[in-house]
Each structure stands twice: as C-alpha cells, then as structure tokens.
Amino acid sequence: MKKYEKTLVVDSSYIARSIISTERAFVISYKGNADILAEYPESFGLVNPNLTINKPSIIRVHTYVRLNFQKVPLTRENIFKRDDYQCVYCDNHTKRKDLTLDHVVPQSKGGPNSWDNLVTACKRCNNEKADLTLIEYGKDIPKPQRPHYLMLLKKVHFLPEEWKPYLLF
16 A cells, blocks of 8 residues: 555654655664654565564654754745645645635735645635635635645655644644
C-alpha cells in the first residue's frame, strides 16, 4: 500500500526533523539509533512467512538535532500544495490553471490573508461562494492550518493521524 511508505523522524525533544522511507527507518531503529514511537498496521513483505515486522510510522532519534526552524512562506503555490491541488468544497482535482484561492472568511467581512483563512477552490465553487461565510454557503470544510515545512518539502500526500501533533501548528 502506497500510503505506508514514509516515516516521520523526530529528535530527542520530539521535534519533527525529517521524513524518510519506512525501510530506512527500520534500519536506523534496528541498529539501535532510534526508538519506534508508532507503527503502521502494515508489515514488510518478508521471505519468512512466520516473521512479521510492522512498518514504523514515527521514530525518535536519541540526539537533539540543531536546525534553524523552517517557516513555510504563505504563497499561492504553498496553499495549493497543502490542499493537494484539490478544491476543498467539491473535492475535485482540476487543472492548475482552474484553481483559485478563496478566503474562508471573506475579505469584505474582515477575513485576513493567513494560513487558516485561505484555501484552494476551483473557479466554479469560488464564484458560487462569492463573499459568503461557510455557514451562509452551507458547506463544511476541514479547518485549514499552517503546514510543517516537511509536508511541503517531501510532498506527503497521506498524513497519518499520529503525525498530526508533530506537524500541524
């Protein structure tokens, strides 16, 4: 299954530092350089049918990794990436040229240009919504959030529930 191919790496202070393959994560933990914090319900395909090793979802390395915090800039392209180039209202994947940005709380009603107020919308849905609030428009969407830089850097399409405390602010 493709959605269980990546592992989140956190350092000793539980700060997300990288996303690597599940195979690499297993090797790091097997060598004793990391602890497995969470596993996927899927196991590796092994030659020995009596042996099952689940794929690691999150590993914690034993050292603190000193890096400058990477802040994701608020740009049209990054919002499209966060929303997987998909309209949040109708869930349609459309061509890039047919996507627009929509303010959840319209600018005419005081809505800011921020990660939690901007979403990807197709032109049709954006025109339908116009300057309505979500309640007036009658549709519910997941709450938009600032993504962690690793989500955009590694183009993670499947975000496991157990990763969310580490990646979403």
